[in-house]
Amino acid sequence: MNCCLLLPFLLGIPLIWPCFTATEISTTDEVKHPVGSHFRVKRGWMWNQFFVPEEMNKTNYHIGQLRSDLDNGNNSFQYKLLGAGAGSIFVIDERTGDIYAVQKLDREERSLYTLRAQVIDSTTGRAVEPESEFVIRVSDINDNEPKFLDEPYEAIVPEMSPEGTLVIQVTANDADDPSSGNNARLLYSLLQGQPYFSIEPTTGVIRISSKMDRELQDEYWVIIQAKDMIGLPGALSGTTSVLIKLSDVNDNKPIFKERLYRLTVSESSPAGTSIGKIMAYDNDIGENAEMDYSIEDDSQTFDIITNNETQEGIVILKKKVDFEHQNQYRIRANVKNCHVDEKLMEYHVEASTTLIRVQVEDEDEPPVFLLPYYLFEIFEESPHGSFVGMVSAIDPDQRKSPIRYSMTRSKVFSIDTNGTIITTNPLDREISAWYNLSIIATEKYNVQQISAVPVYVQVLNVNDHAPEFSEYYDTYVCENAGPGQVVQTISAVDRDESIEDHHFYFNLPVEDTKNSSFIIIDNEGFVFLILGLKQRRKQTLFPEKGEDFRENIFRYDDEGGGEEDTEAFDIAELRSSTILRERQTRKTAPAEIRSLYRQSLQVGPDSAIFRKFILEKLEEANTDPCAPPFDSLQTYAFEGTGSLAGSLSSLGSAVSDQDENYDYLNELGPRFKRLACMFGSAMPSNN
Numbered sequence: 001m002n003c004c005l006l007l008p009f010l011l012g013i014p015l016i017w018p019c020f021t022a023t024e025i026s027t028t029d030e031v032k033h034p035v036g037s038h039f040r041v042k043r044g045w046m047w048n049q050f051f052v053p054e055e056m057n058k059t060n061y062h063i064g065q066l067r068s069d070l071d072n073g074n075n076s077f078q079y080k081l082l083g084a085g086a087g088s089i090f091v092i093d094e095r096t097g098d099i100y101a102v103q104k105l106d107r108e109e110r111s112l113y114t115l116r117a118q119v120i121d122s123t124t125g126r127a128v129e130p131e132s133e134f135v136i137r138v139s140d141i142n143d144n145e146p147k148f149l150d151e152p153y154e155a156i157v158p159e160m161s162p163e164g165t166l167v168i169q170v171t172a173n174d175a176d177d178p179s180s181g182n183n184a185r186l187l188y189s190l191l192q193g194q195p196y197f198s199i200e201p202t203t204g205v206i207r208i209s210s211k212m213d214r215e216l217q218d219e220y221w222v223i224i225q226a227k228d229m230i231g232l233p234g235a236l237s238g239t240t241s242v243l244i245k246l247s248d249v250n251d252n253k254p255i256f257k258e259r260l261y262r263l264t265v266s267e268s269s270p271a272g273t274s275i276g277k278i279m280a281y282d283n284d285i286g287e288n289a290e291m292d293y294s295i296e297d298d299s300q301t302f303d304i305i306t307n308n309e310t311q312e313g314i315v316i317l318k319k320k321v322d323f324e325h326q327n328q329y330r331i332r333a334n335v336k337n338c339h340v341d342e343k344l345m346e347y348h349v350e351a352s353t354t355l356i357r358v359q360v361e362d363e364d365e366p367p368v369f370l371l372p373y374y375l376f377e378i379f380e381e382s383p384h385g386s387f388v389g390m391v392s393a394i395d396p397d398q399r400k401s402p403i404r405y406s407m408t409r410s411k412v413f414s415i416d417t418n419g420t421i422i423t424t425n426p427l428d429r430e431i432s433a434w435y436n437l438s439i440i441a442t443e444k445y446n447v448q449q450i451s452a453v454p455v456y457v458q459v460l461n462v463n464d465h466a467p468e469f470s471e472y473y474d475t476y477v478c479e480n481a482g483p484g485q486v487v488q489t490i491s492a493v494d495r496d497e498s499i500e501d502h503h504f505y506f507n508l509p510v511e512d513t514k515n516s517s518f519i520i521i522d523n524e525g526f527v528f529l530i531l532g533l534k535q536r537r538k539q540t541l542f543p544e545k546g547e548d549f550r551e552n553i554f555r556y557d558d559e560g561g562g563e564e565d566t567e568a569f570d571i572a573e574l575r576s577s578t579i580l581r582e583r584q585t586r587k588t589a590p591a592e593i594r595s596l597y598r599q600s601l602q603v604g605p606d607s608a609i610f611r612k613f614i615l616e617k618l619e620e621a622n623t624d625p626c627a628p629p630f631d632s633l634q635t636y637a638f639e640g641t642g643s644l645a646g647s648l649s650s651l652g653s654a655v656s657d658q659d660e661n662y663d664y665l666n667e668l669g670p671r672f673k674r675l676a677c678m679f680g681s682a683m684p685s686n687n
Contacts, residue, residue, distance in 0.1 A: 193222035
């Protein structure tokens with residue numbers, strides 16, 4: 001089938017293409033063809049393609065013509081169009097074979113239509129030739145402007161970034177055919193944003209072209225244009241906006257806006273008190289604006305701490321101030337950033353400083369004693385009104401108020417208005433050697449201001465007490481004791497104080513010295529009462545025995561036996577016991593016991609006084625935890641009812657020795673041999 005194609009030019013001028021006769025070709029090589037048509041071998045038949053521009057507003061736009069070589073013009077052939085779009089988008093004149101587009105075509109919706117053509121003999125109704133397939137291509141026109149796909153655009157770049165720093169890349173898209181001329185070839189340009197930014201025309205990359213300071217302007221709006229057809233006349237364009245924000249860098253140091261701060265503090269303020277605030281300003285933000293305040297020269301009185309929330313410097317008191325000592329201070333404070341990058345140290349070479357003047361306010365303070373405590377000494381037995389010592393306090397304030405003194409709870413001392421302490425009662429060191437006093441000082445102009453100081457008074461010793469025997473001595477001696485026999489060891493005490501040990505001198509009364517049978521020997525503070533024969537020798541109690549008894553007085557702690565009784569207990573075992581007890585001073589017999597003893601000598605064993613005395617002595621022995629068995633006390637004043645021996649106690653010998661006969665002791669056996677020797681024969685009058 002010979003097809004003639006009539007194709008209009010893009011500008012609307014139609015061209016009549018020559019008709020080609022369909023012939024069978026055995027190769028698949030492309031055949032050269034005029035512009036506007038294309039021939040390709042397909043199943044042995046040559047088929048054509050037609051081009052139609054998109055967006056043609058003309059109705060029934062003529063695309064081309066199909067014509068059979070067998071058509072002789074007698075109108076006996078009928079042309080039919082089959083395929084997608086046939087009859088709706090494309091129509092054909094059945095008599096002439098002309099093809100028309102009846103709708104506006106949009107290449108961006110569909111760029112290719114494949115159709116089939118058929119020639120039928122109208123007289124016979126049979127196909128004159130086999131169907132022929134061809135295509136209609138919608139050719140592109142520049143009918144789409146560029147569009148930016150990722151709007152809105154926003155970028156962040158550090159301030160003071162150098163020239164050429166990448167900010168962001170923007171990309172636009174053109175729906176036109178990129179293979180059809182320059183319809184989809186885009187160029188980018190900057191409509192707003194100079195001189196700080198630039199854009200690469202073909203890539204859409206935005207870069208910094210000049211340094212920017214965030215503290216002057218922290219964000220910029222940049223307008224970008226994309227133009228197709230590489231910017232030639234008739235090109236379409238699209239625009240977009242880019243918000244570029246500058247992030248902060250620490251390129252500013254903190255600066256004090258005030259060159260002088262005036263603060264006040266009361267001298268009564270305790271350490272740690274906040275006395276005021278100072279403030280520096282930093283144009284940076286966030287971490288770059290964090291500050292650290294400090295005081296130059298390391299002040300011992302003041303310090304500055306930083307409030308991390310407000311970035312203020314809080315001036316605090318490190319130690320108390322004294323108006324009278326110093327009423328004004330001058331300190332210099334500086335401030336610096338906490339976080340500084342080494343690359344930005346050039347902006348922080350010298351720290352900002354300011355001067356702080358602190359005025360100390362005077363407060364009414366209590367009196368101050370010149371000493372933290374006072375220690376005085378005075379001898380005991382000093383007369384009433386004796387001088388003890390003097391205390392002194394002053395008013396530390398400028399007005400120097402007079403001071404009044406007083407003393408709390410003392411019956412022995414008093415103080416006058418000048419702070420002089422005197423005695424009001426006699427002092428006895430043996431009753432109280434120390435006195436702790438509290439002296440109060442009160443300001444005359446303000447009685448609410450008081451202070452106190454401790455005063456310690458030591459009472460010094462005076463030898464005002466005579467020596468005393470350390471205990472009551474109840475001494476017994478056998479009347480046949482020989483000269484030189486130690487009868488008793490006595491000692492004395494003195495309640496007065498002495499730097500060295502007390503030394504006592506012992507002697508017998510003058511009236512007893514001539515007639516006494518005893519002498520006293522001083523042995524370093526202890527005295528031995530020794531029996532001495534003077535003027536006459538006493539008659540021997542036991543003439544039948546020539547023995548010379550020169551032994552100590554024996555106090556029997558157990559009844560019966562005598563010295564030959566070795567069965568009762570072993571003294572050596574008692575003395576070598578492994579149980580050691582703390583040695584205690586022997587208690588002095590109470591005056592009541594001594595009185596009972598003297599009364600018991602005058603009464604018999606049935607007397608209540610006698611019984612009470614025995615019980616008292618027994619109780620004293622039982623309650624002494626340090627007394628071993630050989631030191632215990634046994635009393636024989638009352639033997640008990642029915643005893644043949646009666647009483648063996650020597651307590652009553654002062655009354656009955658002349659009348660008693662002790663010969664019966666020889667009949668009691670060896671256990672009473674010693675007593676028989678002592679009391680068994682007739683005795684002269686008691687000495």
